[in-house]
Amino acid sequence: MEEILALAKKVAEEAEVYMVSSEETPVHFESNRLKNTQYKQSQSVALRLIKNGKTGYATSTNMENAQQLVDDAVATAEFGMKAEFQFPAAKTFPKVAIFDGDVDKISLETMIQLGEELISKVTEYSPEVICEGGVTKSSYQLSIVNSRGGQASFMESVFGLGIEGQRIRGTDMLFVGDYQSSCRPILKTDDIVKTTIRQLELAKRTAKVTSKQMSVIFAPDGVTSSLVLPLISAFNGKTVLEGASPLGKKLGEKVFDINLTIEDNPLIPYNTSSRPCDDEGVPCQVTPLITKGVVMNFLYDLQTAARAKTKSTGHGQRQGGLPSPSPHAFVLSPGKVSFEDMVKSIDEGIIVEQLLGAGQGNMLGGDFSGNVLLGFKIEKGEIVGRVKDTMISGNVYQLLKEISAIGSDNKWVNGFLNTPSICCSNVSVSSR
Amino acid sequence: MTDLQNIGQQLSEILKKQNADYVEAHLEESQFSSISYRGKQLESISKTTSVGGNVRALVKGGWGFVSFNDLTGLQEKVEMAVKQARFIGKETSQFYESKPVVEDVAAKIKENPALVPLSEKKQLLDEYNNAIWSTSGIQTSNLGYGDANKKTIFLNSAGSFITQERADVTVRAVAIASKDGEVQQAGLSEGTRDDFRPIRKLHKEIKQLAQRAVEMLTVPTLKGGEYTVVLDPILAGVFVHEAFGHLSESDFVYENAQLKEIMTLGKVFGGSHLNIIDSASRPGLRGSFKYDDEGTRSTKTYLIREGKLTGRLHSRETAAKMHEKPTGNARAINYRHPPIVRMTNTYIEPGECSFEDMIADIKDGVYAKNWYGGQTSMEMFTFSSGETYRIRNGKIAEMVRPVMLSGNVFNTLMNIDAIGDDLDMNQGGGCGKGGQSPLPVSNGSPHIRILKCLVGGK
Structure with a gap:
């Protein structure tokens, strides 16, 4: 890394070297049986430099050829965008526990056992379900150095386990399942089994839905697939800077229901989205996004913050390319209503656990719509069966302006979102 | 440059000596370049090189798989894949056997995107972005260009040794129009194989998509x-x-x-x-x-x-x-x-x-x-x-x-x-x-x- 930095400094004003290496061991189950185990080693190095005030960028998996990497970055700098930021100097980072050496010690035997246990418990309950499952352990090492003396380095361990079951009757297909991840080993399958079996239990019967407006409970996974995607783009500092965010001019204004509070929190111990700094070496922090319905902050990386004349919030994340503002972990504050009471209060409505096709349509404007992949009908306060051939659509900004109820049942979805169930009235539901 | 062919020869010998029902390996070397715009602003321009490989082994119906960027220690990597496969294999392998193929498949490249200068790609993308932004009513846009040149070697324990090459080019454009809090978007996604030339002729289509995004703001919504x-x-x-x-x-x-x-x-x-x-x-x-x-x-x-x-x-x-x-x-x-x-x-x-x-x-x-x-x-x-x-x-x-x-x-x-x-x-x-x-x-x-x-x- 030092060699690349030294070479880059000879030809450019500023430079930053980012290196990530990882080892991953997934165990994969298919059709209720162990299918394969894998071991994946990978490494890559990215060089960002500023030459004549412009940004150049190149990446490689080859650690040996530093000169090639520098030449590639210099070639792109000729056409690159104007660099309006400075790399961060040396910083102190918050302490957050994201590495546990025990993860790597989990043997292949134990991982296989966990997977087999998941599958046998689910198929014991319902023998006709065919399961796919996975148990994965991995570790990441990330290092950053830059020409202003900034440097950061951390290791993260991740353990994940999940199951996806499908039940087919004729041409009727049902999909169930759950997934958990942590920076520490997960050695119990109980929660995932319980969720999956509950879904199967509720889906025993199917219920009829007529097309009209009705109450919809978005269960945690349903919140992710429908309500959160539009918010991610709206809180992105880049969208705001472009004037494309519906929230851009609403900083400090009450836009949402008074009971809605969302923060981005990368400092929760052992959550897989947690980290001491972002991919530019800027310290991470808790960022309130919505507090009691009021818009509080947007998310920035270095370049976007400089252009918007504000500071990076530590959200410069790389997805294979240059850093760009991106949330770490959205946490929605829990409400006071239990899921059961929420259901009881509804005369006619549906529960959306998984939505298919969300993220299509005019997301920026807050519109969402999709086919209910897994959902249940509520009649007179009781869950009466699974819904099929049903689509819902709505606008996030309209729905979250007046929320009927926020649950107390917070749950992590993919280590990225922690949310309770949310109930909204007058959602448009269409069915054949 | 990494001598992939030579590494392939070594690996090929290792594969033949394994005690497994079947073993195969892939080696790959690739170069990418990409340019993207967000709104009027250039978002990124980058070059990437990548080299890596993998080994996949089948023993008694169980699969092992090892992938890597580090091309040293190939013997250990192959053994690791075989060991994994043996660890989980408990049945009889079912795998359709076929005769080994040794062939160097030359790509029929008409115009190689890797040989088009970065300055020309940038110029073209500037023109496309201007086509979007010369339309009034556009709120923002996304424009992305990417090309990939890839050489792959396939090897297996039966003695196959196949070298193939390909070049891919893609262009994606999205124009987003807004008025009075309403937002509409229109997009285009074009790709070509082994040929940069069609990528030079998208001006009219990109102009039209920007106009369509604006027009869509004024049109009614269909009843479901x-x-x-x-x-x-x-x-x-x-x-x-x-x-x-x-x-x-x-x-x-x-x-x-x-x-x-x-x-x-x-x-x-x-x-x-x-x-x-x-x-x-x-x-x-x-x-x-x-x-x-x-x-x-x-x-x-x-x-x-x-x-x-x-x-x-x-x-x-x-x-x-x-x-x-x-x-x-x-x-x-x-x-x-x-x-x-x-x-x-x-x-x-x-x-x-x-x-x-x-x-x-x-x-x-x-x-x-x-x-x-x-x-x-x-x-x-x-x-x-x-x-x-x-x-x-x-x-x-x-x-x-x-x-x-x-x-x-x-x-x-x-x-x-x-x-x-x-x-x-x-x-x-x-x-x-x-x-x-x-x-x-x-x-x-x-x-x-x-x-x-x-x-x-x-």
């Missing part, structure tokens, strides 16, 4: 419900790929008794006018190749012929397990993943109906063009149009807001009552499956007409 829907070749191609194509991938089917029953060969899926094909052997398309990632020669597979299910897509493992022949559909997006059953170029074969005849007897219907997104879950699909019109009394009438079409694939295939004569292949697609995305594919169709199609709306 069941309609007779005519799909254009792009959207019909997405439908055939997403909704039906994935069900033809045998890795979904071979160990699943119920799905096997649904996908029984000979079963009627549509009218006798319906023919659906997957063919990597059709040259020059994004999903085309001579050998797949298990060294199987590519084929043309009729998935549906005259309305009946006649074929499905196989890897060597699924073919052996279902006692059918491999179709050359085992593909991996890169060396970090094992090959799995994937589509290549998937399309509905053209029929005889002209577009005019197709809409002539529709009193009140929908003409859905272009594609914005799509997702399926076995029988259920949803996909969004990019451009939508009302059909009234046999004529294309006013534009309406884009719609989301949704339904059950089996019912929908049955409800295709007319197939056009105007096959067109869309090269802009990338397919995702099993965490491997976007894999270069193409899909296509002539115009098709679907009765009683569920359209989402207000």
